[in-house]
Amino acid sequence: MDDTQGTDDTEPVTQNRRQPFPAGFLATISEGWAPRDDVSPAPRDGAASAARRRDAVSAAFPGRRLVIPAGDLRQRSNDTDYPFRPHSAFAHLTGWGSDAEPGAVLVFEPRDGAGHDVTLYFRERADRTSPEFYANASIGEFWIGPRPALDAVAADLGIATAHVDAFRPGPDDLQVDRDPELTGFVSELRLVKDADEIAQLRLAVEATARGFDDIVRALPEAIAHRRGERVVEGVFHRRARQDGNAEGYDTIAASGAHACYLHWTRNDGAVEDGDLILIDAGVEVDSLYTADITRTLPVSGRFSPVQRRVYETVREAADAAFAAARPGVPFRTVHEAAMAVIAARVAEWGLLPVTAEEALDADRGGQHRRYMVHGTSHHLGLDVHDCAQARRDMYYDGLLEEGMVFTIEPGLYFQADDLTVPEELRGIGVRIEDDVLMTASGPVNLSAAIPRTADEVEEWVQRLRA
Structure with missing residues (x-):
């Protein structure tokens, strides 16, 4: 594993390993890149089934704000993490599998009338002018490869998307693994497979x-x-x-x-x-x-x-x-x-x-x-x-x-x-x-x-x- 580690404000730094970026690097790293070709895909297999599951959850919890996190990376040792695997309830309700993003959150926002507006929040990838791109070894695309864009995921999964920075937890949220009723329901929803x-x-x-x-x-x-x-x-x-x-x-x-x-x-x-x-x-x-x-x-x-x-x-x-x-x-x-x-x-x-x-x-x-x-x-x-x-x-x-x-x-x-x-x-x-x-x-x-x-x-x- 490469021992080079930069930093930005999203990643803690081990100071005794940090290698500073010289001025010439900083002046040129954001230049000379071809435009990204972000083509919105057709909905993946299973997207319609996941939508029906979300409808069932919405009907079971009228008027309640529901939060289903994907989970985050977990430390294996020092600055290495276990491979990320999203929470099963999150995967079941989004259709997002092994390509799901750490830190994503699925939120059911109750409407004034009936039902919920469902939004998938996750960290939008940074453009190449941001230090995240080249300096963050955990999520920077220079390090881990391309990450999904909000619009592409919305088209892929058939869910409205927004940057995770816009998500605000509320005091009355029902959250999987914290609220027994919601946790039990989404588990029982999987008893019969489609x-x-x-x-x-x-x-x-x-x-x-x-x-x-x-x-x-x-x-x-x-x-x-x-x-x-x-x-x-x-x-x-x-x-x-x-x-x-x-x-x-x-x-x-x-x-x-x-x-x-x-x-x-x-x-x-x-x-x-x-x-x-x-x-x-x-x-x-x-x-x-x-x-x-x-x-x-x-x-x-x-x-x-x-x-x-x-x-x-x-x-x-x-x-x-x-x-x-x-x-x-x-x-x-x-x-x-x-x-x-x-x-x-x-x-x-x-x-x-x-x-x-x-x-x-x-x-x-x-x-x-x-x-x-x-x-x-x-x-x-x-x-x-x-x-x-x-x-x-x-x-x-x-x-x-x-x-x-x-x-x-x-x-x-x-x-x-x-x-x-x-x-x-x-x-x-x-x-x-x-x-x-x-x-x-x-x-x-x-x-x-x-x-x-x-x-x-x-x-x-x-x-x-x-």
Whole structure:
């Protein structure tokens, strides 16, 4: 990274690094530039859908001034920032995805009659006579490249725009993440996806499927490296950046006993023949919609008998969850169907001190949850755990509806030091996760093209590893 750092009044200065600009530079830097060709684009795909969402928010909060910030850059260390990613509610209501501007604010200004005037405020780019252009390493175009103009964004998104300096917060504003009612509403607004959102999720799943193929091809390289899990992570990162914006969440590349740690993202272990590797990964496309898919692979291309038994039990649980998912049934039914299979099988294997029926008792049971402590499903969309601020009676206790997109992801995890299970099971962790669209006729597995059964997975690994 270039160590040169100038300044203007918008950027704090680290004085011991500052290099002053000589008079000759200042006299000529604003001259000799070709005119900017600012062509207003046609509205992007999804702009009309975002407008309908704004209308729904406006109707729900008559007479109230609403503020939905995109958020700001966040410091990673010293004078470097994390990549910017706008707030999901902001992205949902504007249609502005990976190209959104830090510091932008979407404001619903109530009209005297009814409804709201909606304005998107953000920092207009400075012209080339301003010190911001050449001296501000955070936002100056000399440093980070072209930034969007107000008129172009207005045409692109179909929203009135204004410079952020004109925005003034008010004492009675309702702001996302500060007002519970507004925060809950914009979260629940995402429970049912429209056609544009579903199309974006399909793109994310397709890119993720290509990433899983990349991983399988790279298994020999992963085996050869002392940090083979990092090889897997890196291969998927390359696909996510090539075909999308980034990963939707930190990739889990958990080989061997690491697969028993539900959120293993350290990814610093070896990948060895004979082990299983659990990969939980999703590509986030430029619209910021993300996939969330897990596959557990035999590194050698063959499951051992005990690995196959655990794997197919998890698949049985997933299939039971699919069978239970229908429009009009409670969302929690999906989890209950999967857990019934998990409880029955671990009871058959002699792992429970009670019967499966007793373990499934809502008040006194739960012994089987030792081996699958997480839930089976969550909503999916702009966030990997989408709609998280929705009310319980709209989420876990809510009814499945056409247009909802959610995961089905049962698992079994027998940690290496768990003395309640036979030694042959210790260190085996399996999860199978698919992304599911609810339709009027039942669930559609968006990730069905990625092999799921033990036989299909073995064929897949052997074919692409060759």
